[in-house]
Amino acid sequence: MSHIDNTPSTPGKFKMEKSPYIHRLRFHSSLAKLTFWSFMFLGLILIFFFRSPSSSSSSSPISSDLSRRSLRTHSWADPVWEKRVRSSARVRSHNGFTVLVTGAAGFVGTHVSAALKRRGDGVLGLDNFNDYYDPSLKRARQALLERSGIFIVEGDINDIDLLKKLFEVVSFTHVMHLAAQAGVRYAMENPSSYVHSNIAGLVSVLEVCKSVNPQPSIVWASSSSVYGLNTKVPFSEKDRTDQPASLYAATKKAGEEIAHTYNHIYGLSLTGLRFFTVYGPWGRPDMAYFFFTRDILKGKSIPIFEASNHGTVARDFTYIDDIVKGCLAALDTAEKSTGSGGKKKGPAQLRVFNLGNTSPVPVSDLVGILERLLKVKAKRMIMKLPRNGDVQFTHCEYKLGSEGARVQAHNRSADRFEEICAVVSQLLWFW
């Protein structure tokens, strides 16, 4: 792949280094040691738990508990840690930016971080490596970024003390805020994770950004899902966004309103990007193109949704390289925030842009492409579109000559939909 230099195009190459035979041999000889150290470790945890002051005060607020935990685990006083942070954020090109990328071990975060670094910007990553999907994929992306000199600090965006510390060490000119709880259907299972990351997390990032001096410009990930149950196509930024069909969409919509507030009160420069079903190398295993490929190869049935009256379900699938170009263009065109130290000094830029491919593809066609490239016939199971967050279609509109033309200019050209299969089949080492 051309888009991440000097790195393998799939994480499979990392996994290959771990031989299953080596694991098996080591397993028997290490079993006794493992049992011994497990008991030692358990003992230490129990001692720590009973001696810990927080274990006796169950009434302490969650936030301060989180903050205490983070203070215990971060090695902030460690000059080596600070050196890594500074070195990762060092600008290597004339007029380059210093960018804090949240969610850097995520799918989009990894690609954006690598692209920024490649053109000479300073990049520091932040990620909590949660287990929404297999964290080993996030670790593999981390290893990839490390090779190009990008350090990912392990921590949560809700950890205000950590965010403040990062701004103390580095004066970021921009924040690329991509950390979020993704996936529309998972919101039925774990609603609070969406509130925690997409609302509380966004607020804590903005709280810190508004307080520092100088304030950074912020570009952040909204979603095509904010168009919700709208039936007018294509979706324009001017369309209504008050009918979300999932809690995910509602939290992204809330994010857009929160952005308005911080822009209005504190003069933060804010650009929200509505991503349309992003796909590509290093993608997320919870997405349909991923598990469809896995299940077709396993001979399992594929649930293909259709709307009432056999209506087609379609998505404006958008290739990752286009999204990266849009993110970089949004950073490049972002104006400076106007406030400082929590005080607004004048009106600041506030923008929302669609980032999509502008040509929706029916899900049944996606399965057809996978069948052709995998050379395996899928067992199609046509199902009624469930009422758990899915919308019938998404369709991105761009207006040439509009304010967003520069940000969106790149997104109309590429249609690499057929790369899905090649990429995903290489990623199947996860299963």
Ligand SMILES: O=C(O)[C@H]1O[C@H](OP(=O)(O)OP(=O)(O)OC[C@H]2O[C@@H](n3ccc(=O)[nH]c3=O)[C@H](O)[C@@H]2O)[C@H](O)[C@@H](O)[C@H]1O
């Ligand atoms: O643009 C967004 O804002 C969102 O894009 C993505 O959501 P979606 O567009 O729902 O992607 P994805 O799950 O791959 O389903 C693809 C298609 O397969 C259909 N689908 C899905 C599952 C299934 O079992 N059967 C099926 O037909 C399904 O109905 C759909 O038509 C991101 O995950 C989300 O985080 C957010 O960024």
